[in-house]
Amino acid sequence: MYLNKEEERMYNGFYGDTVRKSMEILVALGDIYSAEKLVNITSAQISGVSYKTIGDAGLEYLEDLASDKNLNRNSAAKVPSTLNPAGTDLDNWKSLGFPPKFSKKQNEIVDAYGMLGISKTCTCTPYLVGNVPKFRDHVAWSESSAVAYVNSVIGARTNREGGPGALAAAICGKTPMYGYHLEENRKANLLIELETPISGIDYGALGYMVGKEVGNGVPYFVLKNDSTNTELKALGAALASSGAVALYHVENETPEYDSAGKTELLKNNNKILITDSDIKNTCENLTNSSKNEADLVCLGCPHASLEEIKNIANIVKNKKIKNDLWVCTSINVKAASDRMGYTKIIESAGGHIVCDTCMVVAPIEDMGYETIGVNSAKAANYVPNMCGLDVIFDEAKNLIKFKS
Ligand SMILES: C[C@@](O)(CCOP(=O)(O)O)CC(=O)O
Numbered sequence: 479m480y481l482n483k484e485e486e487r488m489y490n491g492f493y494g495d496t497v498r499k500s501m502e503i504l505v506a507l508g509d510i511y512s513a514e515k516l517v518n519i520t521s522a523q524i525s526g527v528s529y530k531t532i533g534d535a536g537l538e539y540l541e542d543l544a545s546d547k548n549l550n551r552n553s554a555a556k557v558p559s560t561l562n563p564a565g566t567d568l569d570n571w572k573s574l575g576f577p578p579k580f581s582k583k584q585n586e587i588v589d590a591y592g593m594l595g596i597s598k599t600c601t602c603t604p605y606l607v608g609n610v611p612k613f614r615d616h617v618a619w620s621e622s623s624a625v626a627y628v629n630s631v632i633g634a635r636t637n638r639e640g641g642p643g644a645l646a647a648a649i650c651g652k653t654p655m656y657g658y659h660l661e662e663n664r665k666a667n668l669l670i671e672l673e674t675p676i677s678g679i680d681y682g683a684l685g686y687m688v689g690k691e692v693g694n695g696v697p698y699f700v701l702k703n704d705s706t707n708t709e710l711k712a713l714g715a716a717l718a719s720s721g722a723v724a725l726y727h728v729e730n731e732t733p734e735y736d737s738a739g740k741t742e743l744l745k746n747n748n749k750i751l752i753t754d755s756d757i758k759n760t761c762e763n764l765t766n767s768s769k770n771e772a773d774l775v776c777l778g779c780p781h782a783s784l785e786e787i788k789n790i791a792n793i794v795k796n797k798k799i800k801n802d803l804w805v806c807t808s809i810n811v812k813a814a815s816d817r818m819g820y821t822k823i824i825e826s827a828g829g830h831i832v833c834d835t836c837m838v839v840a841p842i843e844d845m846g847y848e849t850i851g852v853n854s855a856k857a858a859n860y861v862p863n864m865c866g867l868d869v870i871f872d873e874a875k876n877l878i879k880f881k882s
């Protein structure tokens with residue numbers, strides 16, 4: 479891979495060990511994927527934050543990077559960069575019942591990232607809270623649902639980075655130019671036509687089905703109705719979890735659908751039809767619990783928007799919830815929810831707005847829960863494997879049960 483003079487200086491250690499190690503990662507990735515050169519990025523989003531997934535080895539790696547004397551404290555990252563969810567609510571872990579030892583380690587991890595200049599906003603929906611690239615910007619994001627959103631709905635360009643690759647990109651302000659950074663790789667390769675209109679959890683079910691079908695391909699959807707951003711967020715998250723999708727197009731909705739190559743797909747009859755019963759069956763199959771009530775209803779996968787929190791507040795207003803309820807989001811969206819009075823409504827009903835974390839990366843398996851209620855197909859797909867717990871997949875209004 480070609481490096482310019484400045485990049486060579488970075489690679490040769492002129493700016494210290496952390497920049498050198500980061501450049502080594504980028505060059506190794508570039509060589510593996512046959513990138514010709516590096517491209518400047520405008521933003522990074524870094525996964526690999528939960529103590530549950532990176533453990534002590536991850537913490538040591540980050541502390542080692544952060545200890546480099548050549549770095550400007552708290553400003554090593556060259557571009558605006560945010561973190562993926564952590565394993566706990568960083569501020570309120572004690573009152574929410576998160577294990578103390580785990581929570582202490584978790585805060586150490588996030589502090590190490592902070593010392594590297596990565597914003598301690600721990601969220602998988604950074605595009606709701608200020609980490610918002612422009613159309614056609616090159617970025618390095620790693621959370622798979624956020625990658626799908628930023629590529630597809632915003633039209634910025636990223637590969638599905640791993641955590642270390644995204645961190646290296648943040649520190650160098652660059653990423654290898656291959657894959658979805660190149661126009662020619664952004665064409666669709668399967669057309670998905672819907673037979674009937676869909677809404678709510680159907681989007682996750684659709685993404686789950688199509689992700690299995692296309693693997694790491696680029697699906698092109700022809701829907702029978704318009705979608706909300708929340709629905710597209712759920713679609714992309716599910717596509718990226720059952721398959722390895724990084725980019726999708728929705729006719730008349732996403733910014734690059736027009737140049738995605740629909741005519742070619744039709745010419746080659748490269749299409750499938752999804753029926754109403756396909757969606758209904760998938761919704762049913764995403765539940766693996768025989769129970770009809772969840773101990774914990776956990777919403778906000780990917781992290782909830784203010785609009786979603788408002789809808790939950792409307793469901794629980796002036797009632798008392800039987801299950802435990804977590805609505806997972808970022809500190810930023812929670813601040814807006816506090817001001818709007820939604821947090822108070824949800825807390826008065828017995829629920830919690832939980833920041834920085836989620837049902838997949840929190841140690842919920844050690845917190846006494848057995849059956850988790852989710853309205854996210856991605857969470858329904860991951861919770862049994864990553865947490866070993868059973869799930870019920872349904873709309874929030876059906877999952878939340880009330881005391882009589
Ligand atoms: C499951 C996921 O959403 C969260 C866990 O990832 P991590 O701990 O940030 O590496 C990651 C992903 O889908 O990219």
Ligand code: SF4
Pocket residue numbers: 562563602623715778779780781806835836837838839856857860
């Ligand atoms: S599992 Fe869902 S809520 Fe958790 S980080 Fe991934 S997308 Fe976000």
